[in-house]
Structures are given as structure tokens and as C-alpha cells.
Amino acid sequence: MDSILLAAALSLAESAAPRSAGSTTARLCEAVLDHLEQRIAEPLEPPADWQRPAELGCRCQYCRDLSRFLASPSESTWQLKAVQDVRSHVEQRIQLDQCDLDRTTNKLGRPYTLICTKNQASSERRVRQREQDLADRERLMPLNRV
Numbered sequence: 538m539d540s541i542l543l544a545a546a547l548s549l550a551e552s553a554a555p556r557s558a559g560s561t562t563a564r565l566c567e568a569v570l571d572h573l574e575q576r577i578a579e580p581l582e583p584p585a586d587w588q589r590p591a592e593l594g595c596r597c598q599y600c601r602d603l604s605r606f607l608a609s610p611s612e613s614t615w616q617l618k619a620v621q622d623v624r625s626h627v628e629q630r631i632q633l634d635q636c637d638l639d640r641t642t643n644k645l646g647r648p649y650t651l652i653c654t655k656n657q658a659s660s661e662r663r664v665r666q667r668e669q670d671l672a673d674r675e676r677l678m679p680l681n682r683v
């Protein structure tokens with residue numbers, strides 16, 4: 538959901554102006570609440586195995602290897618021994634696509650080796666999002682009961 542709509546709904550919900558059923562304000566708040574309810578209904582379990590979201594915004598050879606690794610339920614680490622340009626490219630992609638990966642660079646031998654280890658970052662983001670959604674729903678609810 539667009540955070541702008543959420544902000545608008547919250548600010549309308551908390552303004553003193555009386556709301557009537559069917560008003561634009563009420564409909565906006567309902568739409569935002571619907572969206573929050575849908576997200577709140579999604580399961581929150583941490584990942585059951587090593588499989589992680591593997592959609593990447595680049596299709597080069599290295600990113601395809603990375604994507605294959607992310608999709609694997611059994612592999613937890615991946616090593617990329619490659620020149621700096623390649624390692625930087627892959628690291629940038631990991632950041633842009635918010636991959637569930639911790640990264641270190643092993644500087645033994647040349648070229649260096651980028652070591653990626655899977656983590657639960659996106660699961661933890663969902664937990665924080667859930668807390669925020671519940672708080673936002675709380676703020677929108679009183680208005681919606683009118």
C-alpha cells in the first residue's frame with residue numbers, strides 16, 4: 538500500500554472533523570484498513586529451510602548464479618571468487634533487491650572471494666511491518682466504527 542495513502546488516512550482519522558458513513562474520509566480509511574487486514578492475515582513464520590526470495594533485477598551470469606543459490610533450500614553459503622568489478626556488481630544487486638544475505642570478503646588469494654551467508658532479514662522485516670500494521674490499524678479503527 539502506498540505509504541502516502543496510509544499517512545493521509547491516519548491524519549484524517551485523527552483530525553477532529555466528524556465523519557459520516559460513506560464520506561470520502563470513511564472510504565479512504567476503509568480501503569487502507571482492508572489493505573492492512575490482508576497483510577496482517579499473512580503467515581509470519583520464519584523460513585523453514587534455506588530457500589530465500591530469489592527474484593533479482595539483473596539477469597547476468599553472476600546474478601543468475603546468486604539467484605539459483607538463493608532459491609536452494611539446502612545451501613546456506615555461497616562463494617564468489619571474482620575480480621572487484623564483479624564482486625561490487627553482485628554486492629550492489631544484493632543491496633538493491635534486499636536479499637537475505639550477510640556478506641564478507643575473504644582477502645586470501647587473488648582475486649578476493651565474496652562470501653554470502655543467508656540470514657532471515659526479510660522475515661524480520663515482516664515482523665516489524667506486522668507490529669507497525671497492528672499499531673496503524675488501532676489508530677484507524679475508532680473512526681471506522683462510526
Ligand SMILES: [Zn+2]
Nearest residue numbers: 595596597600
Ligand atoms: Zn548482474
